[in-house]
Amino acid sequence: MSTPEGNEQPHVPPPSLWPVGFAVGIAILLTGLVVGPAIAVLGAVLTAAFGFLWVRDLRTEGTPLPQPPDDVETQPGAAPAAADTGPALPLATEEEVERFPRSRFLEGATLGLGAAIGGLVTVPALGFALGPAFARDDPHEADVGPLEAFPQGEWRITTFLSDPEQGEVSRRTAYVRYNGLREGLPSFTILSSSCVHLGCPVQPNGPIVEDEAEEEEVGDTVVRRIPTTPAGFGCPCHGGAYDVEGRRTAGPPVRPLDRYAYSIRNGRLLLREAFSVGEVDNAGADAVLTRYPRSIPGVHVDGISRILYPLPAPPGF
Amino acid sequence: MATARKSARRRQIEQAIAYPLDWLEYRSGLIGGVKYFLFRKVPGDISWAHTLGSATLTAFIVQLITGVILAMYYSPHPDTAYASIQHITNELTLGWLVRGMHRWGASVFIILMFFHMARVFIFGAYKYPRELNWIVGVLLLVLGMMMGFTGYLLPWDQTAYWATVVGVNLQGTGPFLGPFLVPVLQGGPDIGAETLTRFYALHMLLLPGAIIGLITLHLWMVIRLGVSSPPWSSEAAGADRVEEEAPARRGLVRGRRGGGDA
Numbered sequence: 001m002s003t004p005e006g007n008e009q010p011h012v013p014p015p016s017l018w019p020v021g022f023a024v025g026i027a028i029l030l031t032g033l034v035v036g037p038a039i040a041v042l043g044a045v046l047t048a049a050f051g052f053l054w055v056r057d058l059r060t061e062g063t064p065l066p067q068p069p070d071d072v073e074t075q076p077g078a079a080p081a082a083a084d085t086g087p088a089l090p091l092a093t094e095e096e097v098e099r100f101p102r103s104r105f106l107e108g109a110t111l112g113l114g115a116a117i118g119g120l121v122t123v124p125a126l127g128f129a130l131g132p133a134f135a136r137d138d139p140h141e142a143d144v145g146p147l148e149a150f151p152q153g154e155w156r157i158t159t160f161l162s163d164p165e166q167g168e169v170s171r172r173t174a175y176v177r178y179n180g181l182r183e184g185l186p187s188f189t190i191l192s193s194s195c196v197h198l199g200c201p202v203q204p205n206g207p208i209v210e211d212e213a214e215e216e217e218v219g220d221t222v223v224r225r226i227p228t229t230p231a232g233f234g235c236p237c238h239g240g241a242y243d244v245e246g247r248r249t250a251g252p253p254v255r256p257l258d259r260y261a262y263s264i265r266n267g268r269l270l271l272r273e274a275f276s277v278g279e280v281d282n283a284g285a286d287a288v289l290t291r292y293p294r295s296i297p298g299v300h301v302d303g304i305s306r307i308l309y310p311l312p313a314p315p316g317f
Numbered sequence: 318m319a320t321a322r323k324s325a326r327r328r329q330i331e332q333a334i335a336y337p338l339d340w341l342e343y344r345s346g347l348i349g350g351v352k353y354f355l356f357r358k359v360p361g362d363i364s365w366a367h368t369l370g371s372a373t374l375t376a377f378i379v380q381l382i383t384g385v386i387l388a389m390y391y392s393p394h395p396d397t398a399y400a401s402i403q404h405i406t407n408e409l410t411l412g413w414l415v416r417g418m419h420r421w422g423a424s425v426f427i428i429l430m431f432f433h434m435a436r437v438f439i440f441g442a443y444k445y446p447r448e449l450n451w452i453v454g455v456l457l458l459v460l461g462m463m464m465g466f467t468g469y470l471l472p473w474d475q476t477a478y479w480a481t482v483v484g485v486n487l488q489g490t491g492p493f494l495g496p497f498l499v500p501v502l503q504g505g506p507d508i509g510a511e512t513l514t515r516f517y518a519l520h521m522l523l524l525p526g527a528i529i530g531l532i533t534l535h536l537w538m539v540i541r542l543g544v545s546s547p548p549w550s551s552e553a554a555g556a557d558r559v560e561e562e563a564p565a566r567r568g569l570v571r572g573r574r575g576g577g578d579a
Contacts, residue, residue, distance in 0.1 A: 133500040162507070169395040169509045199482040237483060296489040296499050
């Protein structure tokens with residue numbers, strides 16, 4: 001498309017006061033919409049009247065109609081072939097660029113300043129978008145009930161809020177088994193229900209005794225304990241299977257189930273942070289395992305695979 | 318005489334219609350641009366297969382419109398998201414229809430993208446000089462699938478939640494960046510309230526904006542390069558390869574004489 005370049009005929013309409021009246025009319029009309037219909041009608045009449053006068057002036061004063069762009073080039077007085085070369089100002093040739101280093105400086109300064117301003121805006125915005133995702137929460141201790149609620153050798157499906165501030169969305173499930181005393185101290189096996197393949201919730205392979213479910217209010221939250229007698233744990237998503245010590249027996253998981261660290265205070269069991277597990281030897285209170293920072297599902301935490309995996313996940317993910 | 322008067326009036330009417338259009342055209346060039354877009358020359362033997370791109374665009378526009386309406390009623394908070402979806406589906410007038418259009422339209426959009434891609438591949442329409450348009454199309458496909466992934470969480474039911482758990486952890490097993498991508502997607506160490514708002518923002522703002530920008534680029538190149546003729550056509554499908562000219566501009570501000578986008 002050609003540009004209307006070189007059309008030197010002015011299109012300025014003659015001076016006119018009618019637009020002022022037109023604008024006042026619109027203002028009165030809008031005021032009338034708030035104040036009352038009579039004023040609105042007055043405004044509408046003024047607007048229509050001045051609008052009519054304005055348009056009539058435009059029509060009769062013979063303001064030239066805008067010329068279709070195709071006609072522009074054939075108009076007498078138009079700069080010849082102006083449309084082909086773009087702006088009528090002569091373009092700088094290569095020699096001129098060399099002769100005026102100031103323009104190069106200005107070009108660089110514009111780009112540099114633009115980059116600096118862009119960076120000043122982008123860096124905090126990106127930091128805000130990504131930073132909080134990597135922030136560590138203070139570890140929460142979740143009280144899941146008195147020690148008497150966990151008879152020796154029995155499993156309880158225990159659900160609790162890992163972060164009460166977040167509400168129900170933070171409800172987590174742990175499989176808790178009391179192993180009895182070891183060297184005079186209570187021993188627990190506490191498995192996270194999050195499958196270490198891709199994070200689906202593993203289920204106990206065995207009866208779940210819903211009738212004997214207990215609910216206990218702890219602070220503002222509710223803790224549920226449901227007895228179960230699993231032969232192992234299975235994941236409904238992709239068939240991962242684990243034994244009761246959390247060791248993989250079948251399917252795609254790459255390591256044993258994650259576990260929760262725990263404390264015992266005032267006779268109550270407190271679940272702390274979850275951690276990942278390398279190998280598990282023996283069972284129950286005698287289990288020997290290697291503890292690693294919690295890793296995302298699907299990632300090896302030890303062995304040769306850990307080395308082969310190109311970038312170790314940062315601790316805690 | 319009667320006919321002459323009538324034609325004079327007709328001229329007047331035509332002028333009255335043309336005046337505002339001319340006004341707009343003279344100042345913006347929009348009318349000419351639309352004409353240029355709509356009345357392009359296309360090969361004489363193109364077929365219905367060539368309409369798949371337009372069909373995909375139509376599906377995307379349906380998603381845009383229904384999505385905007387759904388956003389008026391949806392509440393991206395873990396406590397209320399599911400309830401607001403139930404409200405939309407069961408209580409609001411025609412809510413079931415708009416949600417259904419958005420839900421099924423998402424699949425239609427993806428399927429049409431694949432059909433369109435298959436047409437371009439089989440017809441060889443990705444070849445010179447249209448390679449870049451293929452690349453942009455692949456980016457659009459990826460963004461479209463990200464739309465599907467982020468949109469799937471929003472109903473906040475069990476399927477949505479666990480599918481997102483699996484999907485996010487799948488990203489985590491990717492080499493190098495995978496483990497860092499997980500907290501970025503989740504907005505934290507676990508899936509929670511911030512995951513939902515994050516996916517909502519991606520689904521509502523970032524991804525649609527990127528898709529609209531890339532579609533504009535995609536269409537611009539279709540207009541600039543023209544529609545390719547089918548393989549069985551007697552017309553040449555592409556342009557002859559031309560020697561690339563020396564860069565027309567030095568720097569960004571000063572152009573050389575005779576340079577430009579001509």
